[in-house]
Amino acid sequence: MDVQQAINERRAYRSLEPVEITEKLVKDLAKNAQLAPSCSNSQPTRFIFVYAPASLKELHAALSPGNAWAQAASLIIVVFSKREDDCLIRDREYYQFDTGLATAFLILRATELGLVAHPIAGFSPKKTKEILGIPEEYKVITLVNVGKHSETISPVLSDEQVKAEKKRPKRIPLNKFVYFNHFQSKI
């Protein structure tokens, strides 16, 4: 699969089937995230790969009710970083940007491997930190839920979520976010 195909095929599916999680897979995903660029090569991103069944079960307590579908994930990747571990250039703090880049690389690699890797913001960072022993100074940015896409729609999905299973949610058109050479000159 080439990059274009991985970008096209990646979807934030919510109907998940179990998939075997091995140390080899975890290292593969981590190695791809490792190659992402970061400001001054700061590499601020930290991941906890949670896949032991008992640990997963504990972590489910941190999911928001609307993300109950994520309980079917075979792997939840907890993504966190802290501002001091990356460039601080006046008001520009790069840690969340660089963490996003590394996470995007990981997600595309997971897609190439035939997996769903669905990031979420709907979780309690406080509970996540307590459950996993993450020190206070870190910001937990996302949980990436990994599984195999199931054709059987998860029974816990809302109508809106069912719609998104069937059709990719609409994107804003290029002329809403792309400019040519100057802010006044959109496509």
Ligand SMILES: Cc1cc2nc3c(=O)[nH]c(=O)nc-3n(C[C@H](O)[C@H](O)[C@H](O)COP(=O)(O)O)c2cc1C
């Ligand atoms: C930072 C971030 C937070 C998100 N939070 C949630 C979430 O809490 N629950 C959820 O079901 N999906 C969540 N999503 C997935 C988006 O809803 C999804 O990517 C978007 O609707 C576009 O669909 P697509 O990724 O299938 O193209 C999140 C995605 C991102 C990048």
